Amino acid sequence: MQALILAGGSGTRFWPLSRRLRPKQLLALEGERSLLQQTVDRLPPIIAPDAVWVCTTEALADDIRQQLPEVPANQILAEPEGRNTAPAIGWSIRSMPETNRDETVVVLPADHRFADAASFRDTLQLAAAAVEQGDRVMALGVLPRWAETGYGYLELGEQLDSQTGLRNVASFTEKPDAATAQEYYQGQTHLWNAGIFLFRGSTLLRHLARFESEIGRGLELIAQQPERTAEIYPTLPSISIDYAVMERLESIATLPLDCGWSDLGSWEALAEILIANNDGNRTQGDTLAIEATDNLLYSDEGTVAVLGVEGLVVVRTGDAVLVMPKNRSQEVRRIVTELRDRQRTDLL
């Protein structure tokens, strides 16, 4: 079994900690290991580091090789240019030796969190067995814990196996409105789409060539003339694996993950998973709070001191500080946009 970790993202949601060249997956948001390192760490014994592949961008590849010395350097693949997940997954699988391509491949985001790694591996093994038995394509989903409007959902279809809970996916749905999300959540009819897929590599390539022939042809051309990768890859259609393959497949199966998943999509999401101090603040690094509660105080360098404030995010890095209400964490990108407008590349 092979793992393919997608680590090309360049999110802005953790500014000022995350930057173009230090995106979220390379950050140790809690503890000492980065989210990418933790993604690799939680795979053994079912997947050893020498069966891990990482797809990233050229700008990040060196740092990723440094973070993951246990992963063979030639399995850290650097896209010449980011072209969304369908080309990235297709190209990564096509880059594997044929024996690996014929194995089950699990595609994993590099920047998610699973509180219960053992339970995660158990579900992964059940899913892998389902792939091996029926040459199935699997999309794992997360049992919703609230009526989230920020995620895509998997609609649960007919049950395929009562023992494992294996079910068909009836449909992929986009981010719902609040009322719809509430229906999904209360009806227990849907799972959060976690972006975790399993399939036999060669099967995925066949589907991709069938649905997106331009990508299929491009990948074969690159395989025959790898020296032309930098020329051909950027011409591949930029399309997600969901659109390109998953939503078009006649049949796709799912299993629910119930293992403390978080996509750590914002400072607020990080606050939710950190343990509160006695004073009700969640802190990382050197911090001091007086008559202050319910704040996320995060210091990457230097001291964060607060007095008399509530419900704030305060983040300090070596060159910047960010202060905002926790419940407006989603709006960090507005600051990044403003910095871009001001051409403050030093802070991006």
Added chain:
Amino acid sequence: MQALILAGGSGTRFWPLSRRLRPKQLLALEGERSLLQQTVDRLPPIIAPDAVWVCTTEALADDIRQQLPEVPANQILAEPEGRNTAPAIGWSIRSMPETNRDETVVVLPADHRFADAASFRDTLQLAAAAVEQGDRVMALGVLPRWAETGYGYLELGEQLDSQTGLRNVASFTEKPDAATAQEYYQGQTHLWNAGIFLFRGSTLLRHLARFESEIGRGLELIAQQPERTAEIYPTLPSISIDYAVMERLESIATLPLDCGWSDLGSWEALAEILIANNDGNRTQGDTLAIEATDNLLYSDEGTVAVLGVEGLVVVRTGDAVLVMPKNRSQEVRRIVTELRDRQRTDLL
């Protein structure tokens, strides 16, 4: 005329910007020049830099000599140990050559602000004339702009000169309660005690020896055996000039200062004198605000970014950041106390 600037203070009110070895008077809170430098800058043409004396502590003397190259180095006097204002003023005047001691001396705090320096100098000249004519001791007061409970007050007595507005001080009063402060303010019967005094140097020494004979004897001993300063000075009673002399004098005169005075006693006080941007924030240094208003954003190093917050002070230095509601600025010392308890001398 000689100026004696008291620059020994080690306030904590501007933490994290102010530190033991970088107290408020050495900071350029607005613009490029420190409060001490601005205190010297606003004296000419009525007092030239070679008639300026500075009394400070040994820990600060070198930095002050660097900040004030135009002041003769031997006129920057370093107390062996801080002993409050009566010993400091007495010792400084006794250190002047006899010709200077017989001139009018104006005692000035090193860390106050005067928006209108020309008007300040005009009042200073009127006060100096009153000293020269009658060998008077003068305490200048500030026309109250609100019912402040944090200052001492001068009670206005009989008028001495209708043209200049020279009046007797009927009494010195301690910090009043809110109702009393309101009476003072509305009745226009009092001035804020600004800690600015004028007198002939030799006259002050005579009064000091009369009221505080221990200080008088100590100062004469130091004058005769200057090599014993470090031994004798720390034995002088620690007492303020207000208690030791001003409140005991049979007669003391005053003139009102009406020239945009501020003691810059807190981050909030600083915010009051900075000009608000279009978005209602007051900023210094590299800052960025989105949907945020009425904040003081102060960066000494690095970028301060805020989103969706109101009425906060956010201060960033190279090693720390402070966030608090503006109206709790007086409580900064609680943070300093906490840091002291934690033995964080690196931040003090």
